[in-house]
Amino acid sequence: MATAAPERTQWTRSPKAHEALKRHFDEHPEAKPSHPEKYDTSRSDIYVENRWExxxxxxxxxxxxxxxKESPFGPYWSIVGHKAIQHVEALPELFSSSWEHGGITILNRLDDDELEEGQERFELPMFIAMDRPKHTGQRRTVAPAFTPKEMKRMEDEIRQRTGETLDSLPRGKVFNWVDEVSIPLTTGMLAILFDFPWEDRDLLTFWSDWSGDTELILAGQELEETRRSIQTEMATYFQQLWAKKSQEEPSADLISMMIHSPAMNQMSPQEFMGNLVLLIVGGNDTTRNTMSGIVHALDKFPDQRKLFEENPDVIPNAVQECIRYQTPLKHMRRTASEDTELFGHQIKKGDKVVLWYNSANRDEEVFGDNAEKLQLDRENARRHLAFGYGIHRCVGARLAELQLRILMEEMHARRMRVHVAGDVERVRANFVEGFRVLEVELSEF
Structure with missing residues (x-):
């Protein structure tokens, strides 16, 4: 049973992040970022138009x-090969993830010469954006929530919620799969992990959207201040939960784990906020978008949908293949801590290094000439890098896999076939890969 909700403040009056960003650029077309270089894949138009491959x-x-050399986010090294990305990830001391050096997104913070007049630096430390040893202690704090034992404990509840959601879907009517399936299932799971007030769980999606859109920084100070305000409200809400839980016995939810951890119970307000952003975006956007990506891909590749329908034993491997194909987070950023050579290129200390997981998961040298296609029985689907690699590999990977497996199993148990039957709108972002709208209609096989 989720805990009681703190008193609401003003957060629900803010627009959705992508709507605010679109309105800003519609009103100020001259402010749209310029991408003069052919291979600058930080541009969001190639993703919303699905022409990045x-x-x-x-x-x-x-x-x-x-x-x-030139991008709206400054110069950066673009790493696009599977082997090269693994190499960088395997050297966390040489290629830093720390927020102190720039963090984990292509632009996690503004450099001094990019700050607008009157704009202050705003840092959000989080354990994925830390180096060892601090990263190790904080990651170990939340890791027990995602052990095989915990997955087994949660499986029945996840299956029940998934089945109820699928049974509630309309027949003979076009609806948005994102709103009716992907968001409710992942937001509900996140609420359970936090022991978050159930009646306010939609706030988790709202906060996730505002926190995960790296391009808001390009729209200037006004929208960035809106994001900071929303994140501050998020932290205020969670601080109330923290205060309540600090008076209770330890429990298995993430807030209680942090309270009773020497590595995390003395976090600064900014660090607390940063780790909330990490856990919310990591636990919400990624699985949500793969849940949408699964049904879109099965519709796009009817031979694979037939394989899924005729052979449910393929589902465990199909989950890995769908994660590979969707790649819900496009990139992570690292910063060189010293001069080094990388596959024949001279990297200087302080250089920004961007790892494009979406490209690695299409690498022909690993996945063959059909890497751009969905193949549910792909023998090496587990070699995907969608969860990252090395010490920063996604701590919640098992939970994501469990949720996706159960979704596919419950769809199959209901002989549910999902047809794309209307609008498809992708996320306009260089960080998150996903769908805002996926209009579908159901039939049976």
């Missing part, structure tokens, strides 16, 4: 490492 394919053919 040929660009990365051409880059991989030329080599795994490219230098992008």
């Amino acid at each position: 040929p660009i990365f394919k051409e880059m991989r053919a030329e080599g795994p490492v490219h230098y992008i």
Whole structure:
């Protein structure tokens, strides 16, 4: 049973992040970011229009490492090969994730010479954006929530909620799969992990959307201040939960784990907020978008939908393949801590290094010439890098896999076939890969 909700303040009056960003650029078209370089894959238009694959394919053919001299996010090294990304991830001391050096997104913070007049630096430390040893202690704090034992304990509840959601879907009517399936299932799971007030669980989706859109920074100070305000409200809400739980016995939810952890119970307000952003975006956006990506891909590749319908034994491997194909987070950023050589290129201390997981998961050298297609029985689907690699590999990977497996199993048990039957609107972002709208209609096989 989720805990009682703190008193509401003003957060529900704010617009959705993507709506605010679109309105800003509609009103100020001159402010739209310019991308003069051919291989600058930080541009969001190639993702919302789903034309990114040929660009990365051409880059991989030329080599795994490219230098992008000019972009709205400054110069950066673009790492597009599977082997090269694993190499960088395997050297966390050489390629830092720390927020103190720039963090984990292509622009996690503004450099001093990019700050607008009157704009203050705003940092959000989080354990994925930390180096060892601090990263180790904080990651170990939340890891017990995602052990095999915990997955087994939660499986029946996840299956029940998934079945109830699927049974509630309309027949003979077009509806938005994102709103009716992907968001409710992942938001509900997140609420359970936090022991979050059930009646306020939609706030988790709202906060996730505002926190996960890295391009808001390009819209200037006004929208960035709106985001900070919303994140501050989020932290205020969770601080009330923290205060309540600090008076209670330890429990298995994430807030209680942090309270009773020496590594996390003395966090600064900014660090507390940063770890909330990490857990909310990591636990919400990624699984949500793969749940949408599964039904979109099965519709796009009818031969694979037939395989799924005729052979449910393929589901465990199909989950890995769908995660590979969707790749819900496109990139992570690292910063070189010293001069080094990377596959024949000279990287200087302080250089920004961007790892494009979406490209690695299409690497022909690993996944073959059909890497751009869905193949549910792909023998090496588990080699995908959608969860990252090395010490920063997604701590909640098991839970994501469990939720997706159960969704596919429950769809199959109901002989549910999902047809794309209307609008498809993708997320306009260079960080999160997903769908805002996926209009579908159901039938049976």
